Amino acid sequence: MDLLRFSTAGSVDDGKSTLIGRLLYDTKSIFEDQLEAVESASKQRGEGYVNLALLTDGLRAEREQNITIDVAYRYFATPRRKFIIADTPGHVQYTRNMVTGASTAQLAIILVDARKGVLTQSKRHAFISSLLGIPHVVVAVNKMDLVDWSEDRFFEIESDFADFARKLGIEDLTFIPMSALLGDNVVDPSDNMPWYRGTTLLHHLEHVHLGGYRNAVDFRFPVQYVIRPDQDYRAYAGRVASGSIRPGEDILVLPSRQRTTVASIESYGGALERASAGESVSITTTEELDISRGDMIVRPMNLPTADAELDATICWTSEEPMRPGVQYWMRHTTRETKAFISRIVYRIDVDTLHRTDIEQFELNDIGRVQLTAAAPIFFDRYERNRETGAFILVDPHTNATVAAGMIRGAVQSVEDLPGAAIEERPTSPDVVWESWNVELPEREARNAHRASIIWFTGLSGSGKSSIARELERRLFDKGRQTMLLDGDQVRHGLNGDLGFSAEDRTENIRRVGELASLFFRQGSIVLCTFVSPFRADRARARSLVPDGRFVEVFVDTPLEECEKRDVKGLYARARRGEIANMTGITSPYEAPEEPEVRLDTVGRPVDEVVSELMVRLRDLGLDL
Amino acid sequence: MRVVSTRDDAGIKELESESIFVMREVAAQFERPVLLFSGGKDSILMVHLARKAFHPAPVPFTLVHVDTGHNFPETIEFRDRLVAEVGATLHVGSVQASIDAGRVKEEDGPNPSRNGLQTVTLLDTLVELKADVALGGGRRDEEKARAKERFFSHRDRFGQWDPKNQRPEIWNLFNGRRAPGEHFRAFPLSNWTEMDVWRYIADEGIAMPSLYFSHRRKVVERDGVLLAESEFNQLLDDEAWEERTVRFRTIGDATCTGAVESTASSLEEIIAEVAAARETERGGRSDDKRSEAAMEDRKRQGYF
Numbered sequence: 001m002d003l004l005r006f007s008t009a010g011s012v013d014d015g016k017s018t019l020i021g022r023l024l025y026d027t028k029s030i031f032e033d034q035l036e037a038v039e040s041a042s043k044q045r046g047e048g049y050v051n052l053a054l055l056t057d058g059l060r061a062e063r064e065q066n067i068t069i070d071v072a073y074r075y076f077a078t079p080r081r082k083f084i085i086a087d088t089p090g091h092v093q094y095t096r097n098m099v100t101g102a103s104t105a106q107l108a109i110i111l112v113d114a115r116k117g118v119l120t121q122s123k124r125h126a127f128i129s130s131l132l133g134i135p136h137v138v139v140a141v142n143k144m145d146l147v148d149w150s151e152d153r154f155f156e157i158e159s160d161f162a163d164f165a166r167k168l169g170i171e172d173l174t175f176i177p178m179s180a181l182l183g184d185n186v187v188d189p190s191d192n193m194p195w196y197r198g199t200t201l202l203h204h205l206e207h208v209h210l211g212g213y214r215n216a217v218d219f220r221f222p223v224q225y226v227i228r229p230d231q232d233y234r235a236y237a238g239r240v241a242s243g244s245i246r247p248g249e250d251i252l253v254l255p256s257r258q259r260t261t262v263a264s265i266e267s268y269g270g271a272l273e274r275a276s277a278g279e280s281v282s283i284t285t286t287e288e289l290d291i292s293r294g295d296m297i298v299r300p301m302n303l304p305t306a307d308a309e310l311d312a313t314i315c316w317t318s319e320e321p322m323r324p325g326v327q328y329w330m331r332h333t334t335r336e337t338k339a340f341i342s343r344i345v346y347r348i349d350v351d352t353l354h355r356t357d358i359e360q361f362e363l364n365d366i367g368r369v370q371l372t373a374a375a376p377i378f379f380d381r382y383e384r385n386r387e388t389g390a391f392i393l394v395d396p397h398t399n400a401t402v403a404a405g406m407i408r409g410a411v412q413s414v415e416d417l418p419g420a421a422i423e424e425r426p427t428s429p430d431v432v433w434e435s436w437n438v439e440l441p442e443r444e445a446r447n448a449h450r451a452s453i454i455w456f457t458g459l460s461g462s463g464k465s466s467i468a469r470e471l472e473r474r475l476f477d478k479g480r481q482t483m484l485l486d487g488d489q490v491r492h493g494l495n496g497d498l499g500f501s502a503e504d505r506t507e508n509i510r511r512v513g514e515l516a517s518l519f520f521r522q523g524s525i526v527l528c529t530f531v532s533p534f535r536a537d538r539a540r541a542r543s544l545v546p547d548g549r550f551v552e553v554f555v556d557t558p559l560e561e562c563e564k565r566d567v568k569g570l571y572a573r574a575r576r577g578e579i580a581n582m583t584g585i586t587s588p589y590e591a592p593e594e595p596e597v598r599l600d601t602v603g604r605p606v607d608e609v610v611s612e613l614m615v616r617l618r619d620l621g622l623d624l
Numbered sequence: 625m626r627v628v629s630t631r632d633d634a635g636i637k638e639l640e641s642e643s644i645f646v647m648r649e650v651a652a653q654f655e656r657p658v659l660l661f662s663g664g665k666d667s668i669l670m671v672h673l674a675r676k677a678f679h680p681a682p683v684p685f686t687l688v689h690v691d692t693g694h695n696f697p698e699t700i701e702f703r704d705r706l707v708a709e710v711g712a713t714l715h716v717g718s719v720q721a722s723i724d725a726g727r728v729k730e731e732d733g734p735n736p737s738r739n740g741l742q743t744v745t746l747l748d749t750l751v752e753l754k755a756d757v758a759l760g761g762g763r764r765d766e767e768k769a770r771a772k773e774r775f776f777s778h779r780d781r782f783g784q785w786d787p788k789n790q791r792p793e794i795w796n797l798f799n800g801r802r803a804p805g806e807h808f809r810a811f812p813l814s815n816w817t818e819m820d821v822w823r824y825i826a827d828e829g830i831a832m833p834s835l836y837f838s839h840r841r842k843v844v845e846r847d848g849v850l851l852a853e854s855e856f857n858q859l860l861d862d863e864a865w866e867e868r869t870v871r872f873r874t875i876g877d878a879t880c881t882g883a884v885e886s887t888a889s890s891l892e893e894i895i896a897e898v899a900a901a902r903e904t905e906r907g908g909r910s911d912d913k914r915s916e917a918a919m920e921d922r923k924r925q926g927y928f
């Protein structure tokens with residue numbers, strides 16, 4: 001028997017409480033003493049019928065004012081499923097409570113009064129459901145008894161609502177006509193609407209497919225607590241956020257990037273063969289590493305994005321407005337770090353979905369912001385992974401939870417290619433620049449790392465290729481998407497028509513620069529090993545990608561050393577006059593004046609040089 | 625009724641994982657956590673889950689029993705045995721001591737209930753232990769006001785709950801930040817129902833006090849509640865003890881916890897009975913019958 005968590009939202013008097021009361025009553029989930037209490041309360045209030053709504057409004061203020069203020073949770077079970085209802089208020093001033101209820105729901109029921117049709121509020125409820133990533137939405141068209149069980153009216157509402165919902169990208173949308181008061185189509189099928197072919201609400205709740213709610217692909221294990229009964233035993237406790245893992249599998253720990261292997265998956269009842277999304281377990285590792293709360297254990301080949309600059313949608317949940325520049329506590333998985341809102345991009349009017357410019361967020365505002373965290377956090381886009389894409393902000397003074405956030409991705413440090421660079425490039429006649437279909441940030445989000453170009457320049461035989469090959473191997477093994485473009489390779493095929501004159505060398509580098517930028521656009525870490533003797537040519541290649549994404553590595557091996565190595569015998573041939581235009585001998589090499597990295601290779605093993613290079617590339621901000 | 629094993633029950637496994645997650649979060653976010661232990665099935669389940677959560681390390685919570693002095697002897701015996709088995713530290717906060725110290729005043733009348741008095745003793749005990757969080761076995765399905773509880777429920781410096789101004793609890797990102805003097809109540813069993821609890825107890829083979837199983841006992845029926853014979857319950861004028869076959873659905877203060885007539889003498893029979901029950905488990909508690917908002921009012925003051 002599995003568990004379905006669903007939320008309900010409706011405007012005042014749409015009949016939400018009655019509907020929940022009906023569900024509980026008809027599934028025999030209400031006890032006699034509860035019913036008696038409600039009967040006597042109804043009588044006291046002078047109501048002529050048993051007000052099922054009184055079953056659900058738990059707080060005194062709610063009963064007095066006849067409204068739902070806070071989220072209330074209700075429980076019932078049928079032989080097929082257990083259900084947890086998060087009953088949320090519908091007023092705009094309780095949007096944050098709706099967000100709260102929706103945050104853990106797998107299905108949302110949105111109530112619509114058949115007489116009133118699709119109101120602004122119904123749209124808001126649909127918007128919030130889609131924003132929080134609830135996969136299934138049911139529109140309960142209630143009070144059908146008051147519109148003569150009209151088929152036309154139902155389909156009118158259905159088409160109104162569907163028009164709007166299409167814009168939101170709700171995956172699964174179901175419409176059910178009903179009367180909560182009389183019970184039609186709630187638990188029992190209605191005799192009054194023979195034209196309706198669908199199922200009852202309960203039947204739908206019992207049968208809706210629950211797979212896909214949790215991300216089963218990307219293994220993410222935020223370490224929650226370290227269990228350490230004595231010096232010899234250490235286990236990392238937590239709930240698997242997504243994916244699954246088995247003993248013996250390789251894992252990588254963030255942020256240290258240390259690698260090890262799962263030794264065992266522990267539980268009170270004995271070792272487990274596997275831990276899957278949603279399960280609370282503890283993991284032991286083969287090596288003793290320094291792992292603590294807030295770290296995240298993942299697979300080396302499938303990493304989340306690590307970034308401190310975030311692009312997110314937030315809902316402001318505090319009476320106190322957002323204060324720019326305040327350093328809030330950001331709680332994300334089991335990690336806590338300081339963060340501030342660096343930019344407000346826009347606010348979304350939850351009723352019209354229009355974007356507006358604002359200075360600050362107030363209670364219940366929803367919109368898009370950029371945040372800067374004190375340390376990189378490890379995330380997936382909320383859309384892909386609710387567990388690792390969600391965060392809250394906590395006010396450091398009042399300790400109130402002031403915002404709920406859903407990560408859209410890392411902030412792109414440089415927007416897009418500067419227009420000038422595009423215009424300077426040779427262009428065929430009569431073509432217009434088209435933007436990329438799938439933009440780089442999306443590709444990077446999927447790859448879980450940022451793209452870059454690492455450009456190795458230096459004399460023939462300086463060691464560019466050996467270093468780049470070893471570097472690529474290391475990056476690739478870590479799960480990075482990489483591509484190595486090598487001089488000798490591109491001169492087969494793509495640049496096979498070019499020789500070694502100055503013009504041809506320039507054209508050679510122009511083409512590989514463009515090629516590298518295409519691989520870059522495709523999300524790769526592109527390693528280019530070209531002698532590329534001319535400064536201007538290298539500068540052109542650099543201009544094709546955003547600042548900070550192109551790193552020039554000068555493999556600074558002196559000519560004598562290269563000539564001594566002479567792996568391909570080119571220097572000897574050049575000296576004998578067999579090769580014209582040999583760089584360093586008969587053709588100039590313009591050494592970079594300010595390369596990002598300059599490497600010494602003389603007398604050093606490749607391994608050592610590559611290790612040094614990786615440290616320096618990381619210092620430069622490359623996401624390796 | 626056929627008793628379905630919970631072993632392949634995804635729903636109950638999910639609840640178990642959720643509770644363990646909450647307990648570990650408590651251990652990680654707080655410095656001096658205590659676990660409120662009443663001796664009832666929910667607190668026994670809490671101890672069981674806490675052992676699972678931190679296995680093979682010991683449970684990192686001090687157990688706190690707020691003792692009204694009106695106990696069934698079986699409860700205390702069971703409590704002491706469990707504490708010894710788990711190897712936990714037990715701290716008893718005594719309502720009698722609070723009365724003797726003049727912190728609270730015993731109710732007037734023939735059958736004073738000490739239920740309401742527990743709040744003061746509880747808050748005093750938390751202060752004494754410098755506890756910054758108290759784990760409770762409360763479940764949202766028990767009662768209307770409890771249905772509004774958070775997993776992490778904030779209490780101000782006076783131990784009070786402000787139900788209209790709770791921190792939103794979004795996803796499972798629990799905010800346990802607090803100012804000095806404030807504390808939290810944490811409710812790992814929030815999403816369990818009475819049925820879930822019993823089925824899980826049966827499946828895990830968790831030992832339960834004998835009071836939960838059917839036995840012969842002298843009781844008196846008062847206001848629809850069967851009160852057990854004990855030194856704390858005095859008969860009113862026209863009442864008399866009569867022996868009946870009963871069991872308890874909740875275990876609390878002997879003066880207000882009512883028995884129900886039942887022949888259920890095994891967990892399986894209890895589960896069948898719960899499934900067929902037409903009354904909530906708290907229906908047998910006279911303290912909840914006092915007003916429509918009795919529980920909410922007590923909880924606001926700092927009650928469990």
Ligand SMILES: Nc1nc2c(ncn2[C@@H]2O[C@H](COP(=O)(O)OP(=O)(O)O)[C@@H](O)[C@H]2O)c(=O)[nH]1
Pocket residue numbers: 010011012013014015016017018019053066067142143144145146178179180181182
């Ligand atoms: N005729 C009719 N009245 C309904 C129906 N559902 C609810 N009501 C009535 O609408 C009013 C508001 O219902 P309630 O459940 O309190 O609405 P809530 O504010 O959404 O919780 C009450 O008077 C209900 O009896 C229905 O299906 N048909």
